[in-house]
Amino acid sequence: MRILLVHQNFPGQFLHLAPALAARGHEVLALTDEKNNRPSPVRVMRYASPGEVTLSSPFARTYAEHAERGFLTARGCRAMRDRHGYTPDLIFGHSGWGETLFLREIWPEAKLLVYAELLYRTRGHDVGFDPEVSPGTDEGRFMTIARSAHLIQGLVQADAAISPTRYQADSFPPELRSKITVIHDGIDTGKVRPDPGATLTLPNGHVLRAGDEVLSFVNRSLEPYRGFHVFMRALPEVLASRPNAQVVLVGGDGVSYGAKPKDADSWKAKMLAEVGERLDLSRVHFLGRVPYDQYLSLLQVARVHCYLTYPFVLSWSLTEAMAAGASVVASDTEPVRELIRDGENGRLFPFFDREALTAALIRGLAGDPEAARLTAAARQTILDGYDLETQSLPRLIEWVESFGPRV
Template identity: 55%
Template sequence: MRILLVHRNFPGQFRYLAPALVKAGHQVGVLTWEGNTNPQPLPTARYRHRMVAAEGLGGTYAQYADLGATVARAADQLRRRGNEPDVIFGTISWGETLFLREVWPDARHLGYAEFLYGTRGRDTGFDPEFSRHDLPTRLRTLARRAHLMMAALDADGLLCPTRWQASTFPDDLQSKISVIHDGVDTARIAPDPGASYQVPNGPLLRAGDEVLTFVNRNLEPYRGYHILMRALPKVLAARPEAQVVIVGAHGVGYGPGPGEGKSWHRVFLDEVKDRLDLSRVHFVGRVPYADFLNILQVSRAHVYLSYPFVLSWSMLEAMSVGACVVGSDTPPVAEVIEDGVTGHLVDFFDVDGWAEKLTSVLADPAAQRPIRAAARQHIVDNYDLASVCLPQLMEFVTG
């Protein structure tokens, strides 16, 4: 088949699917943004786009519709050169797929539908410290759905990685949605009792050491960085040998920043730094993937928090290496972790509860061995790339 993958930051969610489609003999091309610096081993076309300034309730739609029109024009150039894909599969998050049916009306159009904003039970208003739940905020949230709903309605099929994320879309769309995770390469992402990680300008950490880890693309409230930092003083006071490794950039990925040229990293570090032994707290920024795996493999307790929002790959990868994950008791996390069986769940906002649970996990690693083994097995059974997810993804695209 002739398949076109559309993703602003390709490969993104298609990192495993794209090479598998090629290996199966399909002709696979990519349409991506010119600013995407990721390596592109497949035939690739790029669109040039600068986001327009737009205000008001319709601002998000105006921006993404303009981007979608840019992508459609780039697609039309491909069509004029004889490109006629059988299947077009793209993310709906940025409006890239909005108008592609006008270019290729006879193709099968698929959308990666990650999450739909809402005013109840999701990220909006979840954390009152940073998000209001007044009427203007709710109206802005609903207005941000316009391009997502338009793209979802027009798609022939939609893919969502988790059941809870799929549930954020209306009932009328559920028949279109296939719930298939991107997959975890459990053969590579596996326990290693010989693993080690050299902290830059710090200690060499080995599997079995008392190491607490926290990983996110950016250190920000959406992923509970503030809760972790507020719990750390009690944890480190109770566990004088513990080392903490915090992975993540200091920018903003979701939600607003703190303003005034600050970063959330600095805001919450400043809040507690006088009560921390900073020689044992290591901010390592973003790290190469091999280092990321080593960090998870040496972890005795891995912290993962999230608003009711998109679930991070890193949490499943931590479980795949057999880490003991202590996660927030929020819907996307609780879908994967069974409390006391495959990990531990703590109320997102219970700082004292986090300190107590993390302290107990660090103090008694032997008690966590069954949980670590069960976490690994749960990922192998339900999220393994080769045996579970990839065959389903291939069928979704080509079936």
């Protein structure tokens, strides 16, 4: 087949799928934003980056921004069609930024597939989950509906879709859920694995080794959506109880999903102002965003990995921590329960229960007698259902090829 992959930050979720499809003889081309300079495993075309969309109504602005990106993507595709005679058999794009909205009109005969990551919902998900940060107001629910419009339209336009977890697929209503197949992106368990010889050198020169009393916390951004405020409030007691523990946090100071605090420059600054005086900051290490190999080394040296999330998109860091052999303490929220079963392959605690979190972290750092069993079971969970080479990638290839011509 002639396959067009569309993603504003390509390769994104297509990192492994794109070269695998090309290796099977398909003609694979990627289309991405002109400002995206990430290395690509296949040939890339680019569309013009959207400019600023100015509208007085915040409810209309989100859809307008995504529709504008969709228009620029479609305009680029029209040039590919009219100037270069390019016509794909299949288009597979991420629906999150509106890029696929109008592609059906450019190539009406092509199969259109989308990566349906999550549908924002007004109740039962992130909206109103954390009253301290985002109370469930009418206006907040109105905004959620407005932010969902392009996602619904993108799935309506598509022939079929995938989501990485059941929780994320089930965020869509039943009439659209029937279009979605659940296939996780996949974890490279050959690379992401326990390593008793792993080390991590901190900025101060201190070297952490596998087996040391290390607590890891990883997110793209340190923010409440991923429970940063809950984690920080547990640290004073954890550090007081475990005088040899080292805490390593990876993540940027901005926000990826929520909003900045109103009374501080960042959530890191806000939480340090709240609990910093009660912390031994010589043992709390903020690394910011780090290269992948350094991040992986952290997971491999960590005795305990703490993961929290609102009911929202599941982070790769959880699945990779499980594969790397860290003992996971995680929030008992719906997306986490899809992978972690309390006492079987990890420890769960109620998201807002600081005392339960503190106790679980102390127990893990002290040397949970069941840690070996839990970590082995956690890795087996990934091997059985989320392994890139044996599970996810073969299923993704089979799913994409099922929309090709019958031979």
